[in-house]
Amino acid sequence: MKKAGKLSKTTKNDLITYGMVILAYVIVQLLVSTGHVSSLIQGLLVPFCTYAIVAVALNLTVGILGELSLGHAGFMCVGAFASAVFSLAFKQTMPGGPRFLIALLIGAASAALVGFLVGIPVLRLKGDYLAIVTLAFGEIIKNIINALYLGVDSRGVHFTMKDALSLNMEENGLVLIKGAQGVTGTPNDSNFTVGIVLLLITLVIVLNFIHSRTGRAVMAIRDNRIAAESIGINVTKYKLIAFTLSASLAGVAGVLYAHNLSTLNALPKNFGYNMSILILVFVVLGGIGNIRGSIIAAVLLTLLPEVLRGLSDYRMLIYAIVLIAMMIFNWSPNAIFFRKRLRQRLTAGRKTEKEEA
Amino acid sequence: MALLETKNLGISFGGLRAVNAFDISIEKGQLYGLIGPNGAGKTTIFNLLTGVYRPDEGAILLDGVNLTGKKTIEICRAGIARTFQNIRLFGDLSVLDNVKAGLHNHYQYSTFEGVFRLPRYFKTEREMNGRASELLRVFGLEEYAEYKAENLPYGQQRKLEIARAMATSPKLLLLDEPAAGMNPNETKELMDTIRFVRDHFDMTILLIEHDMKLVAGICEKLTVLNFGEVLAQGDTQEVLNNPEVITAYLGE
Numbered sequence: 001m002k003k004a005g006k007l008s009k010t011t012k013n014d015l016i017t018y019g020m021v022i023l024a025y026v027i028v029q030l031l032v033s034t035g036h037v038s039s040l041i042q043g044l045l046v047p048f049c050t051y052a053i054v055a056v057a058l059n060l061t062v063g064i065l066g067e068l069s070l071g072h073a074g075f076m077c078v079g080a081f082a083s084a085v086f087s088l089a090f091k092q093t094m095p096g097g098p099r100f101l102i103a104l105l106i107g108a109a110s111a112a113l114v115g116f117l118v119g120i121p122v123l124r125l126k127g128d129y130l131a132i133v134t135l136a137f138g139e140i141i142k143n144i145i146n147a148l149y150l151g152v153d154s155r156g157v158h159f160t161m162k163d164a165l166s167l168n169m170e171e172n173g174l175v176l177i178k179g180a181q182g183v184t185g186t187p188n189d190s191n192f193t194v195g196i197v198l199l200l201i202t203l204v205i206v207l208n209f210i211h212s213r214t215g216r217a218v219m220a221i222r223d224n225r226i227a228a229e230s231i232g233i234n235v236t237k238y239k240l241i242a243f244t245l246s247a248s249l250a251g252v253a254g255v256l257y258a259h260n261l262s263t264l265n266a267l268p269k270n271f272g273y274n275m276s277i278l279i280l281v282f283v284v285l286g287g288i289g290n291i292r293g294s295i296i297a298a299v300l301l302t303l304l305p306e307v308l309r310g311l312s313d314y315r316m317l318i319y320a321i322v323l324i325a326m327m328i329f330n331w332s333p334n335a336i337f338f339r340k341r342l343r344q345r346l347t348a349g350r351k352t353e354k355e356e357a
Numbered sequence: 358m359a360l361l362e363t364k365n366l367g368i369s370f371g372g373l374r375a376v377n378a379f380d381i382s383i384e385k386g387q388l389y390g391l392i393g394p395n396g397a398g399k400t401t402i403f404n405l406l407t408g409v410y411r412p413d414e415g416a417i418l419l420d421g422v423n424l425t426g427k428k429t430i431e432i433c434r435a436g437i438a439r440t441f442q443n444i445r446l447f448g449d450l451s452v453l454d455n456v457k458a459g460l461h462n463h464y465q466y467s468t469f470e471g472v473f474r475l476p477r478y479f480k481t482e483r484e485m486n487g488r489a490s491e492l493l494r495v496f497g498l499e500e501y502a503e504y505k506a507e508n509l510p511y512g513q514q515r516k517l518e519i520a521r522a523m524a525t526s527p528k529l530l531l532l533d534e535p536a537a538g539m540n541p542n543e544t545k546e547l548m549d550t551i552r553f554v555r556d557h558f559d560m561t562i563l564l565i566e567h568d569m570k571l572v573a574g575i576c577e578k579l580t581v582l583n584f585g586e587v588l589a590q591g592d593t594q595e596v597l598n599n600p601e602v603i604t605a606y607l608g609e
Contacts, residue, residue: 204472209468212468212472213457213464213466214468214471216454219447220447220455222449223447223450224445224448226445227445230433230441231458231521231522232430233461234430289449
């Protein structure tokens with residue numbers, strides 16, 4: 001009996017997460033249609049989804065696999081550029097719906113491939129070392145894409161790392177990636193609805209993964225590698241599976257990101273290590289291993305700098321202070337104890353009220 | 358034929374000869390004890406048997422199959438399971454999931470089937486839950502099924518580690534100091550558990566132990582190790598009365 005109750009408890013927890021996302025979607029759509037949402041916030045709706053997805057993806061690596069990755073902005077970058085190039089190349093020849101779907105698959109697959117290749121050497125390392133090396137790989141990816149020129153004409157695909165002229169294109173050829181100028185003219189295929197759908201798909205994949213045989217093996221490795229090996233779990237295989245899946249979902253976030261902008265550059269701001277660390281902040285603030293928390297933290301911390309925009313120069317200062325305060329409130333042992341006591345007192349109060357009534 | 362046989366097993370770490378010319382032969386269904394002073398090389402032998410270390414020389418045969426130099430997971434599949442001196446559970450997983458992790462190689466479905474919840478996911482998970490719950494019941498842990506493993510009392514953690522090892526359906530179970538850190542009551546309960554495992558699962562057990570009461574109480578045969586070499590081998594009472602063994606343990 002007890003077991004059945006608990007099983008539905010994990011399912012219930014997952015359903016709450018899905019419900020929370022759907023509810024947020026419905027509320028936002030209602031507010032938008034009644035004109036209660038400023039254009040500033042409307043412009044943030046897709047980024048909310050993007051960062052929520054990449055935060056959930058990173059939580060798979062940090063919380064479930066138990067390894068610190070600082071390269072997820074790099075995987076996002078791969079997904080963004082691979083899908084943007086495809087969408088730009090087929091902008092005239094394919095209808096928007098199927099084109100975006102294929103772009104999504106290409107973005108996820110290319111990020112997965114890069115994640116897999118990076119994972120092979122990186123997952124031999126542990127802890128801080130792994131974090132530093134993923135950081136380095138993330139920067140390499142960003143810098144390669146920054147220097148890449150890619151074009152297509154009737155003779156086929158051209159690419160170079162030098163400049164646009166060395167592409168040797170025909171007159172009517174189409175330049176897809178212009179080095180540091182990036183990709184221009186990507187069709188604007190993503191919107192809030194698409195973002196929410198992708199976030200829900202990401203959630204289904206991650207939560208189902210965690211509660212599957214594979215997820216159990218991954219968490220077993222996280223909790224005790226030696227014991228996991230001793231019961232016959234292939235450590236390398238399962239680490240790679242989790243890392244590749246995590247990279248691939250970061251790629252999905254990249255696809256969403258790329259199709260929300262008409263110009264896509266690999267800047268330090270959007271795909272550099274600052275971004276990787278920001279994603280890690282989402283995960284840590286939301287709770288390592290806590291998928292729902294990652295979404296909430298990603299949305300709050302994306303919203304915060306925009307809400308503080310009125311403070312102009314003091315914006316980042318206040319942002320940092322709020323971040324510190326939230327971290328302490330959420331995770332200091334004293335604060336956790338205080339919250340527990342508060343909750344107990346509240347529930348106790350409610351009980352006595354009931355009894356009195 | 359013996360279930361486990363090692364021939365002339367040896368390993369050195371740098372200049373230290375940790376285990377030298379180690380021969381052992383364990384019959385099916387035996388409860389076999391491996392004892393010796395600290396640093397005698399007992400855990401090293403476990404690590405050799407489970408593929409954590411590769412032996413420099415010698416051979417390991419399980420049921421006639423040569424396991425020398427095989428990897429840990431291959432040895433697990435071949436049928437050797439172990440517990441650890443310092444308990445190694447999956448602390449953040451539930452007690453049930455710890456056992457289900459032990460069932461990993463016996464119930465298969467792909468990651469894809471798991472993520473997209475195809476029919477085989479539900480069918481296999483149901484079977485795994487059934488088998489894992491059965492094991493927990495056998496070990497008297499079913500009431501803790503939903504606890505986080507790290508929140509179990511110490512004695513129950515030991516039991517869970519044995520249950521998890523048994524989930525891999527081994528032919529041979531290695532227990533590394535199962536009574537370490539236990540009070541006399543817990544030790545007594547543990548002795549019952551070990552005996553029960555042997556009888557209920559018809560299991561062959563090799564255990565390392567310092568607690569002489571436990572060793573004398575349950576082991577049928579003993580090997581005494583001292584400085585990496587076999588000092589004495591044979592029936593428990595005989596070995597324990599061997600003057601050389603007494604000297605090694607208690608000094609001159």
